[in-house]
Amino acid sequence: MSPAAARPETAAGAAPRIRVDLQQVADLVPPGSRVLDVGCGDGTLLAYLTRFKQVDGRGLELSMARVRAAVTHGLPVIQGNLETDLKDYPSGAFDFVILSQTLQATHNPRAVMEELLRIGRRAIVSFPNFGHWRVRLSVMFGGRMPFTPMLSDAWFETPNIHLCTVLDFIDLCRLMGVRIEAGFALDATGQRRGFAATGKRANLFSEQALFVLTRS
Amino acid sequence: MAPEIAPLSVPAPAAPAPAALDLKMTLESPLVLQSGVTLSGVTLAFQTYGALNAARSNCVLVCHALTGNQYLAGVHPVTGKRGWWDDLVGPGKVIDTDRFFVVCANVLGGCMGSTGPKEIDPASGTPWGLRFPVITIRDMVQAQAKLLDYLGVEKLFCVTGGSMGAMQVLEWASRYPARVFAAVPIAGSYRHSAQNIAFHEVGRQAIMADPDWSHGNYLEENRTPKRGLAVARMAAHITYLSEAALHRKFGRRLQDRETLTYGFDADFQVESYLRHQGYTFVDRFDANSYLYITRAMDYFDLAQENAGVLANAFKGTPVRYCLISFSSDWLFPTEESRAIVRALNAVAANVSFVEVESDKGHDAFLLDEPEFHQTLQGFIDGSAEICGLPPRLAKGAKS
Numbered sequence: 001m002s003p004a005a006a007r008p009e010t011a012a013g014a015a016p017r018i019r020v021d022l023q024q025v026a027d028l029v030p031p032g033s034r035v036l037d038v039g040c041g042d043g044t045l046l047a048y049l050t051r052f053k054q055v056d057g058r059g060l061e062l063s064m065a066r067v068r069a070a071v072t073h074g075l076p077v078i079q080g081n082l083e084t085d086l087k088d089y090p091s092g093a094f095d096f097v098i099l100s101q102t103l104q105a106t107h108n109p110r111a112v113m114e115e116l117l118r119i120g121r122r123a124i125v126s127f128p129n130f131g132h133w134r135v136r137l138s139v140m141f142g143g144r145m146p147f148t149p150m151l152s153d154a155w156f157e158t159p160n161i162h163l164c165t166v167l168d169f170i171d172l173c174r175l176m177g178v179r180i181e182a183g184f185a186l187d188a189t190g191q192r193r194g195f196a197a198t199g200k201r202a203n204l205f206s207e208q209a210l211f212v213l214t215r216s
Numbered sequence: 217m218a219p220e221i222a223p224l225s226v227p228a229p230a231a232p233a234p235a236a237l238d239l240k241m242t243l244e245s246p247l248v249l250q251s252g253v254t255l256s257g258v259t260l261a262f263q264t265y266g267a268l269n270a271a272r273s274n275c276v277l278v279c280h281a282l283t284g285n286q287y288l289a290g291v292h293p294v295t296g297k298r299g300w301w302d303d304l305v306g307p308g309k310v311i312d313t314d315r316f317f318v319v320c321a322n323v324l325g326g327c328m329g330s331t332g333p334k335e336i337d338p339a340s341g342t343p344w345g346l347r348f349p350v351i352t353i354r355d356m357v358q359a360q361a362k363l364l365d366y367l368g369v370e371k372l373f374c375v376t377g378g379s380m381g382a383m384q385v386l387e388w389a390s391r392y393p394a395r396v397f398a399a400v401p402i403a404g405s406y407r408h409s410a411q412n413i414a415f416h417e418v419g420r421q422a423i424m425a426d427p428d429w430s431h432g433n434y435l436e437e438n439r440t441p442k443r444g445l446a447v448a449r450m451a452a453h454i455t456y457l458s459e460a461a462l463h464r465k466f467g468r469r470l471q472d473r474e475t476l477t478y479g480f481d482a483d484f485q486v487e488s489y490l491r492h493q494g495y496t497f498v499d500r501f502d503a504n505s506y507l508y509i510t511r512a513m514d515y516f517d518l519a520q521e522n523a524g525v526l527a528n529a530f531k532g533t534p535v536r537y538c539l540i541s542f543s544s545d546w547l548f549p550t551e552e553s554r555a556i557v558r559a560l561n562a563v564a565a566n567v568s569f570v571e572v573e574s575d576k577g578h579d580a581f582l583l584d585e586p587e588f589h590q591t592l593q594g595f596i597d598g599s600a601e602i603c604g605l606p607p608r609l610a611k612g613a614k615s
Contacts, residue, residue, distance in 0.1 A: 056566075058564075058566065058567070064570070064571055064573075067569070067570055068570050068572075068587060068590070068591055071538065071568045071569075071570050071591050071594050071595055072590045072591055072593070072594035073594055073598070074594050074595060074597055074598015074599070074601065075568070075598065076536065076566050076567060076568045077568055077569075078557050078561075078567055078568060078569035079569055079570065079571060080557075080569075085558075085561070088558045088561040088562050089561050089562070089564060090562060090563065090564055093564035094564075
C-alpha cells in the first residue's frame with residue numbers, strides 16, 4: 001500500500017484502515033506526539049500518523065527507493081542506516097521511536113534498543129517470534145531452517161541475523177533495565193491474540209510480538 | 217550527435233544586452249559586508265513570476281548558481297533563450313507560478329545587472345574592477361533579504377537553489393529562520409571543499425594569466441580576457457559533468473575527421489565541445505565577476521562561522537528542510553548533503569533527504585531528471601499543505 005492510499009481525497013470521515021500490524025502500532029500513538037519511525041519504508045505509517053493523528057513525524061529508511069517514494073508524498077524522511085545514524089539525534093527528541101519488524105535484522109540489537117530509548121521517551125518495537133510452535137516444529141521435524149509466514153526467506157538470503165523468542169526479548173529488556181509498559185501477542189497478520197504477550201503461552205502461540213518500552 | 221563548434225579565434229557575437237527588461241531595486245541604506253566594508257547604492261536586478269497572494273505567504277525565492285542569472289523561466293524576449301530552470305518553474309510545473317510568487321535576483325557581485333565589478337563605481341565614474349570589495353554568500357543573502365523587504369515579503373514559503381544557490385539557501389535558513397518556512401538546498405554543501413577551492417583557483421589563475429585581463433582593468437582599456445575566461449570555464453565545466461556522462465556523450469570519438477591529425481587541433485569531440493563551452497561563455501559572463509563569485513563560494517563555511525559545529529547553525533530551527541543530491545555529482549557529492557542532514561538531525565529538525573540516481577554529474581540539478589522533479593514536487597506540495605497554501609490543480613481539472 002502506498003502512502004497516498006492512506007490519504008483520502010476528503011479529510012472528512014473516518015480514517016481508512018492500514019495494514020493490520022501498522023494499525024496496531026498507530027493505535028498506540030496519542031495524537032500530536034513527536035514520532036520517529038525507524039525503517040519507515042515508503043512512509044505508510046508516517047502518512048497515516050501525520051494525517052489522522054496530527055503527529056510531528058520523521059522517518060529514517062535504508063532503501064533510497066523507498067525514501068524517494070516517501071518524500072514524493074511529502075513526508076519528512078531521510079536515507080540512513082539505523083545502526084550508524086541514530087547517534088546523531090539528540091536525547092529525548094521524540095515521544096515515540098518506532099522500530100517495526102527490523103530489530104532482528106540489526107547487527108547489534110541491544111545497542112539499537114539503547115539508542116531507541118535514548119532518543120525517544122518510549123519505544124515501540126515489534127519482531128517475529130522465533131519461539132512460535134510452527135518454527136519449533138519446522139526445525140525439529142523438517143530438519144531445516146524454519147519457513148513460516150513470518151520467516152519466508154531462505155537461510156542464505158534472509159536479512160534476519162538476530163532472531164529471538166518473546167522470552168529472549170523479555171530477558172534482554174530485564175538485562176537492560178527497560179520497562180515493558182505494554183505488550184501484545186499478534187498473529188501473522190498482526191491481529192491481537194487473546195493472551196498476555198509476556199508469558200510462555202505467547203512464546204509458543206504468538207507469531208509476532210509488539211512492545212511499548214520505556215526507561216525504568 | 218557532434219556538438220556545434222565555435223572556431224578558436226572568432227567567438228560568436230555577443231547577445232544583445234537584456235538589461236532593459238530587468239526589474240531593479242536599489243537599497244536605500246548602505247550594505248555592511250562581511251568583510252567590514254560598507255557598500256552604498258547596491259542595486260539588484262531581479263525577475264518575478266506569478267503573483268503574490270493577499271496574505272503574502274506564497275513567495276518562493278530561487279537562488280542561482282555561480283554562472284546563473286535571474287532568468288529562471290519562460291523564453292527570454294531578447295535572447296530567445298529558455299530560462300535555466302524552465303523545466304521546473306512555470307504554470308503547472310513543480311514550482312507552479314499559478315500558485316507561487318517566484319523571485320530570482322542576480323547575486324551581488326554578478327554581471328547581469330546587479331551591483332558587481334563590471335558596474336560603474338560612483339566614486340570614480342569608471343567600472344569597479346578590482347576595487348570592488350570581496351563579497352560573500354552572506355552578503356548576497358543579506359541583499360536578497362532587503363529585496364524581499366522591498367517586495368513586501370516578510371516570510372518566504374520556500375527558498376531553493378542548486379550548487380552556489382544551495383549555499384545561499386543554507387545561509388538564508390540559518391540566518392533568517394523566522395523568514396523561511398521551507399528550505400531546499402540542492403546539490404550543495406555547507407562549506408566549499410579543498411578540492412573545489414583548488415578548481416576555482418585554477419580558473420582564477422587562467423583569467424589572471426591572460427594579458428587582456430590587464431590586472432582587472434580590461435573594461436577601461438576596452439579589452440576582454442577571452443582566452444583566460446574560456447579556459448576557466450572549460451576546467452570548471454568538466455567538474456559539472458561525470459566521467460560516465462562524458463563517455464556516453466563523446467567517448468573517444470573524433471570531431472569531423474576520420475583519423476588523428478598528429479597535431480593539437482581539436483581531434484576529439486570532447487575537446488571541441490569544451491572549446492565551444494569556453495568561447496560561448498565569454499560572451500555572457502564578466503571575468504572579474506567570475507573571480508568575485510568563485511571567491512564568495514570559497515569563503516563559505518557555515519560550520520566555521522558557528523564555532524566549528526555545523527549543528528549550531530540550525531539550533532531550534534523551525535524550518536522544514538529537504539536536501540537533494542545526485543549520485544554521480546563529484547563536485548558536491550552526496551556525502552556533503554549527508555553531513556548537513558546529520559547536523560539537522562542533531563537538532564531534531566524536520567528534514568527530508570534524497571539522493572537521486574543520475575549519471576549526469578553536478579549539472580543534473582539543471583536537467584530534466586524525473587526522479588528529482590518528483591521529489592521536489594512532493595516536498596513542495598506537502599509543505600504547501602501544511603503552510604495552508606492551496607493545493608496543485610490536477611492536470612485538466614477545472615478551478
